[in-house]
Amino acid sequence: MIDFKGAHFPQSVILFAVYFYVRYGVSYRDLEEIMAERGVMVDHATLNRWVVKYSPLAARAAQKRKTKTADSWRMDETYVKVRGEWVYLYRAVDRDGQTFDFILSEKRDTKSAKKFFANALHNNCIPKRITIDQSRSNAAGIKEINKMFKRLRIPVTIDTVRSKYLNNIIEQDHRFIKRLTRPTLGFKSFASAAATLAGIETANMIRKGQLGPSTSGFRQFAELAV
Template sequence: MEEIMAERGVRVDHATLNRWVVKYSPIVAARAQSKKRPTLSSWRMDETYIRVRGKWVYLYRAVDKAGNTLDFMLSERRNRPAAARFFAKALSSNGIPSKIVIDKSGANAAGIREVNKILNRFGCPAKIQTVRSKYLNNLIEQDHRFIKRRVRHMCGFKSFRSASATLDGIEVANMIRKRQFPCNTSSGFRMFAEIAG
């Protein structure tokens, strides 16, 4: 981006570009969540590791049966409260699925049980079915590659906030690549411009 701007006679430092990413990526990601197409009711959920300040943190991600990105959340812990927080976030923007496929993680299963209890308290008769299978989760494991490919060259992040914001931007770019937005154009840049408003 720095080189593209320089070609047009605008000198922009890479640190400025990074500040723009940290400031505007969360805003664009929130708009993208509200503008994406409806998703299928069968979800695949998994977490992957990202390095922040020399420590491993967890990027929770969910895709539907067709591979469309549902939601994502960076967390410092991999436990029941973090999993429940992720599921609550995903449910609020995507509705209630009929089933969620997870790996053998006990934290994710406990998170789904907690969400089911909350739904039951609010009178929702539908219970989210949990399927624990590492083979059915291949779809999301393959989808992690896009994120890992982008993050590998960064040598880790210096702060949790910048990591979260940068990953927001990477995930939105991934959603644009998958054509998850109802747009009349095939240009990725035009799709981004429509999302960003």
């Protein structure tokens, strides 16, 4: 349950604004005008605070409620600009294109890859194989996870498959994320970027039907607060 204690606007208004921003890629000033058209007078700075505060909470709830995914992953990273510098959004989908997990990192190295895999394994089942491109750091990250399994005496070894062709499915999935981040012209802080991207990924999961069938994406997003 998401706590709205202390908020000066109704829960439904806040959730509508957050969902509209992370789903449709409008600017905060455009969203301010959209809300005004609906009779809600709220400035763009407040809208930004709502997105940064509530998006990660919705994403956390979505991870717990998403439908079961396949045990074959496609993993890759894409780029996002923060304070004029490129940072890396690590992402993984299954063979059917369903989102497994994501994490924003300031670096692209073995340590970052290992952190992503550890986080993804915490939130999901252990995969049989992970398909990556030719990234050495991602391959090393999987190797480190397998070493950890061995130390913990977990009788599992994750196979690594290197194939750019098989990874086309996640590269295509990146497009939805990039389309929504492009209007921002870059984020002002790493924390703001991570929070907003969590909301965008959640909206993407809803669009894919990972939270179950529904005629209303907003309704499913709002249900994450319950």
